Amino acid sequence: MHGYRQRESTYLFLFLPGASSSSCQSLPCLYYGNGNALKAIEINSSKVHTVLTNLNSVEAVDVHVKLNLVYWSETRPNAIKRLNVTSGKVQEILKDSTLGEIDGLAVEWESDLIYWTDKTNHRIEVAQLDGKNRRALITSGTRRPLEITVDPRKGYALQM
Numbered sequence: 001m002h003g004y005r006q007r008e009s010t011y012l013f014l015f016l017p018g019a020s021s022s023s024c025q026s027l028p029c030l031y032y033g034n035g036n037a038l039k040a041i042e043i044n045s046s047k048v049h050t051v052l053t054n055l056n057s058v059e060a061v062d063v064h065v066k067l068n069l070v071y072w073s074e075t076r077p078n079a080i081k082r083l084n085v086t087s088g089k090v091q092e093i094l095k096d097s098t099l100g101e102i103d104g105l106a107v108e109w110e111s112d113l114i115y116w117t118d119k120t121n122h123r124i125e126v127a128q129l130d131g132k133n134r135r136a137l138i139t140s141g142t143r144r145p146l147e148i149t150v151d152p153r154k155g156y157a158l159q160m
Contacts, residue, residue, distance in 0.1 A: 023103055037051075037053045038061070053079075056074040059075060059076040060105035065106065066109060067112075070083045071093070075101055078095070078101055078154070112128065114129055115150050119144045
């Protein structure tokens with residue numbers, strides 16, 4: 001699984017074969033945020049699906065393939081949300097006054113943790129997939145952390 005950033009605020013993330021998706025008719029497909037929408041594109045046919053609309057400035061996107069979950073961050077207000085691709089249920093995972101603007105998001109699929117960069121508060125945080133047990137990992141020494149990539153075997157990498 002590899003996510004990457006394209007242009008100013010369009011994030012792309014590949015949903016690998018083996019997961020079912022009501023958004024894509026064929027797999028693999030690529031999930032991405034584009035302004036106020038979450039979209040998916042079928043890799044084999046290039047057909048684009050609008051998965052969700054009326055979102056608040058989608059920033060980072062990542063997926064948990066095994067659980068069929070798509071996670072994304074929004075601004076105005078700052079929040080982390082997820083979509084269960086199988087059921088279509090959307091949940092707000094985190095939203096409170098201490099959550100800054102999230103520019104990077106990574107799902108660690110073996111420990112079922114979600115990591116994010118908070119560029120407003122200059123920190124890296126982690127929580128369980130449901131948003132519980134939130135804690136700051138890095139609170140100093142970062143200046144506007146942007147991207148984060150997590151590999152359960154190799155650790156994490158940051159772009160600042």
